[in-house]
Amino acid sequence: MKSLSLKLDNPAKALRRAARIRPRVRLAVQIAFSLFVLGIVLSRQAAEAGIVLPVLFPDLHAICPFGAVATVGRLLLQGEYIPRTGQSNLWVLAGSLGMTFLVGALFCGWLCPLGSIQDWFGRLGKRLLGRRYNRVVPARVDRFMSYLRYAVLALVVLQTTRFLNLWFTTYDPYYAMYHIWTGNALPSAIAVLAVTLVASLFVARPWCRWLCPFGALQGLAARLSPWTIRRNDQACTSCLKCTRACPMGIAVDSTAAVRDSRCTRCMECLDACPVDGALDFTLRAPQPASDKPTDRRPATTFSISGGLTAAAVVLVLFFAPVGLARATGLYVPASHEAEAQLEIADIGPMMTLEEVSAGLGMSTAELLALLEIDAGFDPTTRLVDVEMDERYEHLTVPQIRQALEAPDGQ
Amino acid sequence: MASIFSKRTAAVAFFVLVAGVSAHACILTYTLIGPDGQIGIFPGRSAELVTGESYTIEIAMREDHNRCLIEPEDTIFLLEEARWRVNRATQPLVLLAPIEWVQVGSREFTATIEFRAAEPGSWTIDVIRECTKGGYHEKLILEAR
Numbered sequence: 285m286k287s288l289s290l291k292l293d294n295p296a297k298a299l300r301r302a303a304r305i306r307p308r309v310r311l312a313v314q315i316a317f318s319l320f321v322l323g324i325v326l327s328r329q330a331a332e333a334g335i336v337l338p339v340l341f342p343d344l345h346a347i348c349p350f351g352a353v354a355t356v357g358r359l360l361l362q363g364e365y366i367p368r369t370g371q372s373n374l375w376v377l378a379g380s381l382g383m384t385f386l387v388g389a390l391f392c393g394w395l396c397p398l399g400s401i402q403d404w405f406g407r408l409g410k411r412l413l414g415r416r417y418n419r420v421v422p423a424r425v426d427r428f429m430s431y432l433r434y435a436v437l438a439l440v441v442l443q444t445t446r447f448l449n450l451w452f453t454t455y456d457p458y459y460a461m462y463h464i465w466t467g468n469a470l471p472s473a474i475a476v477l478a479v480t481l482v483a484s485l486f487v488a489r490p491w492c493r494w495l496c497p498f499g500a501l502q503g504l505a506a507r508l509s510p511w512t513i514r515r516n517d518q519a520c521t522s523c524l525k526c527t528r529a530c531p532m533g534i535a536v537d538s539t540a541a542v543r544d545s546r547c548t549r550c551m552e553c554l555d556a557c558p559v560d561g562a563l564d565f566t567l568r569a570p571q572p573a574s575d576k577p578t579d580r581r582p583a584t585t586f587s588i589s590g591g592l593t594a595a596a597v598v599l600v601l602f603f604a605p606v607g608l609a610r611a612t613g614l615y616v617p618a619s620h621e622a623e624a625q626l627e628i629a630d631i632g633p634m635m636t637l638e639e640v641s642a643g644l645g646m647s648t649a650e651l652l653a654l655l656e657i658d659a660g661f662d663p664t665t666r667l668v669d670v671e672m673d674e675r676y677e678h679l680t681v682p683q684i685r686q687a688l689e690a691p692d693g694q
Numbered sequence: 695m696a697s698i699f700s701k702r703t704a705a706v707a708f709f710v711l712v713a714g715v716s717a718h719a720c721i722l723t724y725t726l727i728g729p730d731g732q733i734g735i736f737p738g739r740s741a742e743l744v745t746g747e748s749y750t751i752e753i754a755m756r757e758d759h760n761r762c763l764i765e766p767e768d769t770i771f772l773l774e775e776a777r778w779r780v781n782r783a784t785q786p787l788v789l790l791a792p793i794e795w796v797q798v799g800s801r802e803f804t805a806t807i808e809f810r811a812a813e814p815g816s817w818t819i820d821v822i823r824e825c826t827k828g829g830y831h832e833k834l835i836l837e838a839r
Contacts, residue, residue, distance in 0.1 A: 668770060
């Protein structure tokens, strides 16, 4: 396959069609992914209410690639995963960073729900401010503030690895956005979210361009991506429409290939470009396209600028690692772990007598008899609380395991 | 308008950064104090004790989310998977006084654990706060020689 672009008879028509449908496809992907993340949060809340759903990701943190920083830190220092996330965010990090190394920050432009909601507030801002939208911050100030992302990144990495916890939750607007109705989000995170959304009415994606630590990480990786927005100098008429359209203020018109770490691959520059073949999202530099059948250029640029192509690329690359890990058994979501048969060595202090008996495939009465506990004892008691009863002060968790491992206990 | 907005935005960004730098960590941090002064202690790393000596662990806790469901007093301390209880003679690290929590800020608490290293060996203390919002579980490993 020489090209990933839509196969139509005429490349110029294909580019025009792509420019027409791309924004709609991107919007659809953004909405779908935002709802997907909402589904994860709601399934978590259902679990809190006792309804356990078989989900791929057990928690919002588990789909947060940035939570993987904490997971990596803890794995290196303690050899353990963070209970809230398991290993899923490592796979998600692998997917998003792998994607970024290949095609740039498509995650930011096409998937990130916080980026999406800023886009939607930006649409409102455009209606309110008209041409003044996204021009209220001087370019020099904007450029300077974009470096704050690296400071935030350094701070988050430092604090997260130092305390081995999801430290950023305290200020994370992404977490606040999906927990604002639960009361879990701290006022500090809600304040950051509120400031971000209000600022989005004036400036495109203020969080992404100035503060997002994951965006900083993505931006660094994106500098290496072989697929990028490329400009064909021969076809370009220097109309500046691409530069004006760029929400991040990147001077697309003066570069052969966009290497700016702020680029989110939203492709609004492509949508705005009036010349077919002047701009494309390709592996190799594009050639000018033509309506003349005799001028057809060989499709060797490996363009992924088509809306459906880009959507397929972003979704496949994001979900492929975690999906493959799940399919091969390398990754088991936390909600599925409970389904496995319980081993005596895995009996933990916070399990109830009822859970242990169910996990071992015996009745509660049988378990109580094995442990020589009164038959009327509350089976919902946690193992760690059994010893709080004076009669069973000796029944600590190791003693319970030992009793269950005894030959007559099997 | 442009300059005013940029100053405001810069101020907000600066505030967020400064607040981040000055904030304490969420959840729990531990400091082990021995007869000769402070010994650093961190979850997952071991700290050395001298058998027969008495020690103190100072704990600082900060809630990292709203509506915490677990009172500080409900934090569970397990020594070798058994509840760490006062003067439990069968335990290798003997707890000398009940663990009491003090609120020092709106979301900040401290506690002090006083204990004596009674037996040589490698002993694990599990600190558990179980709740439906993710909870907390850390291991403190103490090596008594």
